[in-house]
Amino acid sequence: MEDGLLSLKWNNHKITFFEILRVLREKANYTDATIAVEGKFYPVHKLVMSTCSEYFSEIFERTPCKSPVIVLKDVRSQDMDALLDYMYLGEVNVNQNDLASLLKTAECLRIKGLAVPDEDPTKFRKGQSDDRRESPPPKRRRHEDSSSQPLSQRPVSPTISASSKTTPPSRTPPLQHQTSSLPVSQSQDSVHDSIVDPPPMVKVEMEEADDPDDGYSRRDNSYDGGSVNEGDGDFGTELSKSEHDPDNYGSGSFPGPSIQPGGDLPWDEGDSSSFPPEGFSGDLPAGQQPQGAEGLELGWLGGNEAFRCHLCTVSCGSSTQLQRHVMTHTGEKPFSCHYCSHRTARKYNLKIHLRDVHGVPIDRRFARY
DNA sequence: CAGCAGGGGGCGG
DNA sequence: CGCCCCCTGCTGA
Numbered sequence: 494m495e496d497g498l499l500s501l502k503w504n505n506h507k508i509t510f511f512e513i514l515r516v517l518r519e520k521a522n523y524t525d526a527t528i529a530v531e532g533k534f535y536p537v538h539k540l541v542m543s544t545c546s547e548y549f550s551e552i553f554e555r556t557p558c559k560s561p562v563i564v565l566k567d568v569r570s571q572d573m574d575a576l577l578d579y580m581y582l583g584e585v586n587v588n589q590n591d592l593a594s595l596l597k598t599a600e601c602l603r604i605k606g607l608a609v610p611d612e613d614p615t616k617f618r619k620g621q622s623d624d625r626r627e628s629p630p631p632k633r634r635r636h637e638d639s640s641s642q643p644l645s646q647r648p649v650s651p652t653i654s655a656s657s658k659t660t661p662p663s664r665t666p667p668l669q670h671q672t673s674s675l676p677v678s679q680s681q682d683s684v685h686d687s688i689v690d691p692p693p694m695v696k697v698e699m700e701e702a703d704d705p706d707d708g709y710s711r712r713d714n715s716y717d718g719g720s721v722n723e724g725d726g727d728f729g730t731e732l733s734k735s736e737h738d739p740d741n742y743g744s745g746s747f748p749g750p751s752i753q754p755g756g757d758l759p760w761d762e763g764d765s766s767s768f769p770p771e772g773f774s775g776d777l778p779a780g781q782q783p784q785g786a787e788g789l790e791l792g793w794l795g796g797n798e799a800f801r802c803h804l805c806t807v808s809c810g811s812s813t814q815l816q817r818h819v820m821t822h823t824g825e826k827p828f829s830c831h832y833c834s835h836r837t838a839r840k841y842n843l844k845i846h847l848r849d850v851h852g853v854p855i856d857r858r859f860a861r862y
Numbered sequence: 863c864a865g866c867a868g869g870g871g872g873c874g875g
Numbered sequence: 876c877g878c879c880c881c882c883t884g885c886t887g888a
Contacts, residue, residue, distance in 0.1 A: 810869065813877060821867065835865090841880060842866065849864070 511582065514541070518581050526553065527562040528577075529823060531570040534562075535577060545580040548603040564804070564823060565602075572598040580604065 503509070517523055517538070524536035543550035552563060565573065572595045578585035579599075587595050599607035800809040804822045809815040817839070826836035828843040832851045837843040847853035 807868085811877085813879090814868075814870095818867075837865080839867080844880090846865075 514538075514581055518577075525560055527560065528573060529562055529564040530568050530573040532824060533570045533573075535573060537577065541580055545606075546602055546604050548601075562823065568598050568601075569594060576602065576604055576607075579607065 518541075521536040524538055526537050526539045526542065528535040528537055528542075539549075539553045543553055549563070553561065571591060575585045575587050575591070575595050576599055596607060602608070800812055800815040801807070802809065802815060802818055802822075804819065807818055809818050820838045826838045828838070828840050829836045830843060830846055830851070832847070832853075835843075835846055835850075837846060
């Protein structure tokens with residue numbers, strides 16, 4: 494003040510800020526990443542995701558591409574809807590029945606306030622009155638030694654949503670519900686509708702307290718080290734068009750699924766703590782070695798390290814092939830037949846379709862979306 | 863039989 | 876090296 498400093502304060506800054514954020518999310522403006530869950534794509538802002546989750550923060554840090562697509566498998570779209578609301582709005586109403594699943598997902602994704610350790614008890618309360626204990630409290634501390642928690646169940650592990658035969662050996666029946674079964678269609682709004690049930694609702698709020706990032710994130714776990722694939726290249730040669738549409742679907746970040754001898758998902762046993770198994774360290778910085786990985790590496794040992802898919806055990810001979818392969822996980826089919834509704838992921842396969850099914854000479858026309 | 867997807871070759875920057 | 880195209884084996888209807 495001595496110099497006549499003035500303090501300018503924007504009184505409604507927070508409200509305005511959140512409102513704008515809400516609108517941006519609704520319109521998908523400026524979104525620079527996409528979360529794919531059960532076939533649904535949620536355009537999101539890295540800034541928001543990173544702010545609310547160290548996990549996403551690390552994923553983005555390791556993802557060179559500008560518009561990565563993070564494919565989460567074993568995450569229900571309704572949970573994702575709720576979590577996005579939570580991250581963007583600071584709170585969300587969820588059905589009691591969905592709470593356990595939501596928290597599990599939140600923990601796996603390390604959503605602050607829901608999964609990351611916090612000093613304060615969370616303000617987790619439900620419309621009714623008691624807090625539901627069916628599931629672990631929202632903010633629970635997670636240690637590497639997951640001894641305390643039951644890990645168990647189906648870890649909400651992020652993995653690819655698209656089913657593909659490429660799945661490795663012990664493929665497990667992921668709990669993925671088909672999108673068809675889920676009412677949710679868009680990203681946002683659906684939440685509100687779905688959770689409108691009065692009684693069993695729980696309101697989960699995000700605390701302002703910043704979480705102490707207790708190094709949990711970057712512990713030796715390196716777990717997510719691999720969350721990202723290099724994939725940013727051009728997966729999307731054909732699909733990269735819309736702004737919020739990621740060009741590269743492939744950058745899925747999760748470890749995949751399957752590889753695990755013995756278990757459904759790699760991180761099953763480890764619980765969420767090992768959630769992102771390091772399994773995918775493919776092209777990641779070497780720094781992150783899977784040392785601690787519980788057996789995950791087993792699945793990878795055999796393959797060619799160079800162009801190994803982070804979502805499954807497949808190893809490709811080149812980055813191009815890897816990019817192409819990743820599309821099998823995203824389920825993206827940019828090429829559509831003009832004569833019928835058939836769509837393919839590859840131009841050539843569409844060509845074959847046109848030739849064999851519609852009798853189109855060879856290179857006739859096929860659209861790519 | 864049709865479609866998917868891995869492997870590989872050719873071509874251009 | 877990356878992209879495009881094609882071949883070919885596998886799988887499901």
